[in-house]
Amino acid sequence: MPPRWSRIPDRKDPDYRRLDDRMTFATHVPLFTACNSGLWFFKIFQNHDWPWAVWVTGGWAAILVAHAIYVFAIADYSDPSPATPAPATGFKPKEKATKSTKK
Numbered sequence: 001m002p003p004r005w006s007r008i009p010d011r012k013d014p015d016y017r018r019l020d021d022r023m024t025f026a027t028h029v030p031l032f033t034a035c036n037s038g039l040w041f042f043k044i045f046q047n048h049d050w051p052w053a054v055w056v057t058g059g060w061a062a063i064l065v066a067h068a069i070y071v072f073a074i075a076d077y078s079d080p081s082p083a084t085p086a087p088a089t090g091f092k093p094k095e096k097a098t099k100s101t102k103k
Helices: 014-045 052-074
Strands: none
Touching: 014 052
16 A cells, blocks of 8 residues: 655655655665666566666666665755745836726
């Protein structure tokens, strides 16, 4: 059963960001597994000489490890600090002209 979120999902919410990143990683792992197992199955089954298969699997595995390190060790899920407002420039937008009623 998929996880349920008890409040309105908001990317600014640290708990939601953590869950979203972990679910994205959890999708990345089976995709890696399915694609690479299919690649190696057909490489071995058809007895092909595909030297690039090692590079595809190795490169994707490196990306998967980097993704895991980011999600579980590097990512900062604390509340984002409020941005300081930009200094006033003295510019005031035009007010909408009111329609005059002619009689």
